[in-house]
Amino acid sequence: xxxxxxxxxxxxxxxxxxxxxxxxxxxxxxxxxxxxxxxxxxxxxxxxxxxxxxxxxxxxxxxxxxxxxxxxxxxxxxxxxxxxxxxxxxxxxxxxxxxxxxxxxxxxxxxxxxxxxxxxxxxxxxxxxxxxxxxxxxxxxxxxxxxxxxxxxxxxxxxxxxxxxxxxxxxxxxxxxxxxxxxxxxxxxxxxxxxxxxxxxxxxxxxxxxxxxxxxxxxxxxx
Amino acid sequence: xxxxxxxxxxxxxxxxxxxxxxxxxxxxxxxxxxxxxxxxxxxxxxxxxxxxxxxxxxxxxxxxxxxxxxxxxxxxxxxxxxxxxxxxxxxxxxxxxxxxxxxxxxxxxxxxxxxxxxxxxxxxxxxxxxxxxxxxxxxxxxxxxxxxxxxxxxxxxxxxxxxxxxxxxxxxxxxxxxxxxxxxxxxxxxxxxxxxxxxxxxxxxxxxxxxxxxxxxxxxxxxxxxxxxxxxxxxxxxxxxxxxxxxxxxxxxxxxxx
Ligand SMILES: Nc1ncnc2c1ncn2[C@@H]1O[C@H](COP(=O)(O)OP(=O)(O)O)[C@@H](O)[C@H]1O
Ligand SMILES: [Mg+2]
Numbered sequence: 001x002x003x004x005x006x007x008x009x010x011x012x013x014x015x016x017x018x019x020x021x022x023x024x025x026x027x028x029x030x031x032x033x034x035x036x037x038x039x040x041x042x043x044x045x046x047x048x049x050x051x052x053x054x055x056x057x058x059x060x061x062x063x064x065x066x067x068x069x070x071x072x073x074x075x076x077x078x079x080x081x082x083x084x085x086x087x088x089x090x091x092x093x094x095x096x097x098x099x100x101x102x103x104x105x106x107x108x109x110x111x112x113x114x115x116x117x118x119x120x121x122x123x124x125x126x127x128x129x130x131x132x133x134x135x136x137x138x139x140x141x142x143x144x145x146x147x148x149x150x151x152x153x154x155x156x157x158x159x160x161x162x163x164x165x166x167x168x169x170x171x172x173x174x175x176x177x178x179x180x181x182x183x184x185x186x187x188x189x190x191x192x193x194x195x196x197x198x199x200x201x202x203x204x205x206x207x208x209x210x211x212x213x214x215x216x217x218x219x220x221x222x223x
Numbered sequence: 224x225x226x227x228x229x230x231x232x233x234x235x236x237x238x239x240x241x242x243x244x245x246x247x248x249x250x251x252x253x254x255x256x257x258x259x260x261x262x263x264x265x266x267x268x269x270x271x272x273x274x275x276x277x278x279x280x281x282x283x284x285x286x287x288x289x290x291x292x293x294x295x296x297x298x299x300x301x302x303x304x305x306x307x308x309x310x311x312x313x314x315x316x317x318x319x320x321x322x323x324x325x326x327x328x329x330x331x332x333x334x335x336x337x338x339x340x341x342x343x344x345x346x347x348x349x350x351x352x353x354x355x356x357x358x359x360x361x362x363x364x365x366x367x368x369x370x371x372x373x374x375x376x377x378x379x380x381x382x383x384x385x386x387x388x389x390x391x392x393x394x395x396x397x398x399x400x401x402x403x404x405x406x407x408x409x410x411x412x413x414x415x416x417x418x419x420x421x422x423x424x425x426x427x428x429x430x431x432x433x434x435x436x437x438x439x440x441x442x443x444x445x446x447x448x449x450x451x452x453x454x455x456x457x458x459x460x461x462x463x464x465x466x467x468x469x470x471x472x473x474x475x476x477x478x479x480x481x
Contacts, residue, residue: 120323123278124324126282126283126313128337128342128387129342131342139337143328
């Protein structure tokens, strides 16, 4: 077995990697936006008073938190079209799956941050005579969103990494392209290392941002 | 002492019953009548319901029995299992709490003008102008754009008082507003309250500071076990209590600083 490494072979595939990365980023950003919006609404409704809505949404959240993302992806890719009787492209099914997953995860983030805005803040609102709408829009919401920000960013980074799973349903993302090149060149060490490095170079600085954000917010809310 | 209800009282609390859940009875038939010029200091053992009393008067709590009247009109009353609170009356009362309750995501000026804008529909410009004046008066003129986390505890409590005053309250409630402060910051907050008292602001407050109580109070009420045990001028209740329980409490809690 020839174990001499030759990273220069990667040079030939720069365009392919770029294309794969672009697909990964497009898919991830789309699912972050859609999923976080979904999570916000679900988090709010689960903090509300309607017990039927809370039960249904609770079931949804626990289902997606309690099953592997790969199964969710496969189920939506293979089973949903059979049930609905429509064809779903792998991009659409990947988007649906990752959005539902992201929605479930972020709804918990929002719910926790809503709870973390203390009773004292509400007392102050009432003592100031603030109308319900202003209590929610000017006091509770902004604080909940600020407090949620670091965790939401963590959720987004996780999604970016989990998105590699869509290669399993044949979507030509960074992982999929990497696997193909690795197979075709028989150079798994160089190619898969490069793919890992690309994920890392993007995710790592963001995790640092999360830490900084957490410290900043901690100072702000230590009031 | 005060004559019986004749409509001139600012606050009348009649037979107030308040508990938390079926097993915790805190206020058990409490009666207080407060005149417009009164500055009432409530003292009593910890856990005796002083905060609960102020929170009820602020309209923050459900009650199980009795009523509170404000300026001769109904304000809060128990109606079966519900508590009916007149919101228009509540808006005339301001409260500052023991723990800090400034809005941490808003600057000091934004903290001050939020309620005037949302409650009274005051314009931003007009509210800012009044806010700047109050901050100046409280020695916080350079803090308008700071955030609560950048302030000392004493500054935060002064801002909290300023925020309440922005709504021109007819009654101020202070619940141990200095007990979370470092000792050297207590005086600056107490001075602000004393100034307000000097301007004739009616107030009801809880404090454990004997010196402060003596200086600010026109009346002291000793509350224990959910009822008023003694109610009279500060010289009496703090200096020469008539009730044995009051005497015991004053000796135990206040003798060091008295
Ligand atoms: N939100 C609450 N839920 C349950 N019990 C409470 C609550 N708030 C206060 N209590 C209880 O009510 C009693 C009176 O409390 P409080 O009014 O804070 O007394 P004080 O201010 O005189 O120390 C205490 O026994 C306290 O534990
Ligand atoms: Mg208390």
